Amino acid sequence: MSTNSENMDDLVGKDYEHGFVTDIDSDTVAAGLSEETIAFISAKKEEPEWLLEWRLKAYRHWLTMEDPTWAHLDIEHIDYQAISYYSAPKSKDDGPKSLDEVDPKLLETYEKLGIPLQEQKFLAGVAVDAVFDSVSVATTFKGKLADAGVIFCPFSEAVKEHPELVKKYLGSVVPAADNFFAALNSAVFTDGSFVYIPKGVRCPMELSTYFRINASNTGQFERTLIIADEASHVSYLEGCTAPMRDENQLHAAVVELVALEDAEIKYSTVQNWYPGDENGVGGIYNFVTKRADCRGNNSKVSWTQVETGSAITWKYPSCILKGDNSVGEFYSVAVTNNHQQADTGTKMIHIGKNTTSTIISKGISAKKAQQAYRGLVKISKSAENARNYTQCDSLLMGDQCGAHTFPYIEAKNSSATVEHEATTSKIGDDQLFYCLQRGIKEEDAVNMIVNGFCKEVFKELPMEFAVEAQKLLGITLEGAVG
Amino acid sequence: MLNIQDLHAKVEDKEILKGLNLNIKAGEVHAIMGPNGSGKSTLANVLAGKNGYEVTKGSVEYDGKDLLELAPEERAWAGVFLAFQYPVEIPGVNNVYLLKAAVNAIRKNRGEQELDAVEFLSLVKEKMKLVKMKEDLLNRSVNEGFSGGEKKRNEIFQMAVLEPKLAILDETDSGLDIDALKIVSEGVNSLRNEERSIILVTHYQRLLDYIKPDYVHVLSNGKIIKSGGPELALELEEKGYDWIVETEAA
DSSP states (O other): OOOOHHHHHHHHGGGGGGTOOOOTTSSBOOSOOOHHHHHHHHHHTTOOHHHHHHHHHHHHHHHTOOOOOOSSOOOOOOOGGGSOOOBOSOOTTTSOSSGGGSOHHHHHHHHHHTOOHHHHHHHTTOOOOSOOHHHHHHHHHHHHHHHHTOEEEEHHHHHHHOHHHHHHHTTSSSOTTSSHHHHHHHHHOOBOEEEEEOTTOBOSSOEEGGGTTTTOOOOSSBEEEEEEOTTOEEEEEEEOSSOBOOSOSEEOOEEEEEEOTTOEEEEEEEEOBOOOOTTSOSOOEEEEEEEEEEOSTTOEEEEEEEEOOOSEEEEOOEEEEOSTTOEEEEEEEEEEOTTOEEEEEEEEEEOSTTOEEEEEEEEEEETTOEEEEEEEEEEOTTOTTOEEEEEEEEEEESSSOEEEEEEEEEEOOTTOEEEEEEEEEEOOHHHHHHHHHTTOOHHHHHHHHHHHHTHHHHTTSOHHHHHHHHHHHHHHTTTOOO | OEEEEEEEEEETTEEEEEEEEEEEOTTOEEEEEOOTTSSHHHHHHHHHTOTTEEEEEEEEEETTEEGGGSOHHHHHHTTEEEEOSSOOOEEEEEHHHHHHHHHHHHHHHTTOOOOOHHHHHHHHHHHHHHTTOOHHHHTSEETTTOOHHHHHHHHHHHHHHHOOSEEEEESTTTTOOHHHHHHHHHHHHHTOOSSOEEEEEESOTHHHHHSOOSEEEEEETTEEEEEEOHHHHHHHHHHOHHHHHHHHHO
């Protein structure tokens, strides 16, 4: 990253008066959150004044808020002043020197997923000198995208190159003061992805952060903004199936999607952050705010997520169906094993006429894990002939885990049709025995049964992602039965 | 082939099998009959190795091995097949996919080459004819939405594909109408050969009109109380189980 030190001194020089002693040349800021920290981050990123103001406003609002406690989660108190809010990409000396220094369990998982050695090193944070294949792949893709007029770049680059778009849409779906974690993210976000699909363009390829991750370390407060202009179409893939190590325990991302008239966005996630060990030690706290605004008529947004990682997941990808005839979809598989906890679901807010939404949620809990589905279907007065279908299934493995369902329905228009179906089942001893009796090993049998349970969601994933997700599910649940 | 000696087994602390003896040679078909609660299905489940069935005494020798020492899947690899009384539904799992996984798991553990998609498909096509299996059932989820008859037919179809050495058919006739019973029985008959032993667990004599057993055993209160040829089944049909239970007790 290039720095214009003169400029920065101007901006943050004053902060020194307040005991802000971090050297401007250093790449990490001391732990703690204050207006100075935010100014430092903004300066580091060479942001315009309006964005710094936007961050500070979010911060000031955040100070008045409290951690949400309504979720069915048991969260240890988080000391927000003990966290460092900015660190530049790690230098090579910080990480493990070779794969020998990496947790063998992690390596085992990489092996099972069939990840090439070079990539294993990258994912585990080992310093790699060799240039990745994906870098050249990414370059080729960039050319192709540019030809189509698609903008796909790091968020910080978009702030510089396309300030008018960022200014127009940032916070227009998830306002800075929306909730505790969104406010925190708005104040201190470091980077993320920016996508703009121009009118009438069908994005020529699946957009995946996977190709980008070695170019920039997005860090713990990721910010993503995707805008699909009129009659455009884009499919975006986030995350990767390989478990990612991260030094930062707290992750609070914000994702905003805007679909204008006749536009369609398909957003697929595979989340596999470190879940902590078998005893519940360590693991990522993942507090994500994801929301889509179907702003135009006939627009469509589809969320598909496979959540297998993190110690705690707090996440409700939602759709605001403003445009007439707009469509919102949510397909989710969430797996919790050992001591993992997840409170996840969606909100479908029907405002426009003839809007439809579909929710298919599959929750799997094993060992001592706790999981909740939390969903809101809201039919506003104006939403004539709105329709929703919700199906919410839970699968329990063993008798120490839990599954909870919290569906909320608010219907203010009598022409609406809202359907809700829910089931809870245990992975049957009978099902398992049936497979064993046919000669299929327990591990493979569990894998087969669980993947069968999740089939409706997996078929929504892009092909190669679906195959990986299936494998991942099996690995995540290894040893969960018996 | 199979030698059961003084077998005692418990389910949830209740003793169900109380000293069962049975000897089956290769190629023989034995029918086990008996009133409800006599322990017929328990015997089938103990032989297949189901969890929750505790063997407290006795031995089962199968093909020179101690069967009770083997895990359920190891028994399957060794050629033991159970046609379930109530085949379970497994939503989202393709019927033919499960079968392919089973075939290849068994082959792999026997040190044989796994079948590829083409080889497997031609095997399936050939065996489907035996039980007049409808093609659309292959690509549905395992047993999901199958009628009672279709479920039982699917069991025999699996048996045909897996070619076991010892097949235990647990009340395969229950819930079948006469046409389905005929089809299933023809399928089983076509699978009889000199090496394959079959145990037919059934409540009714009806099945034995279609599948002629070599021996018939009457199970009552956890023991075999009478053995004989096919004529024993007819006698039972005529006089009922009470007759034999009382005669033997006297």
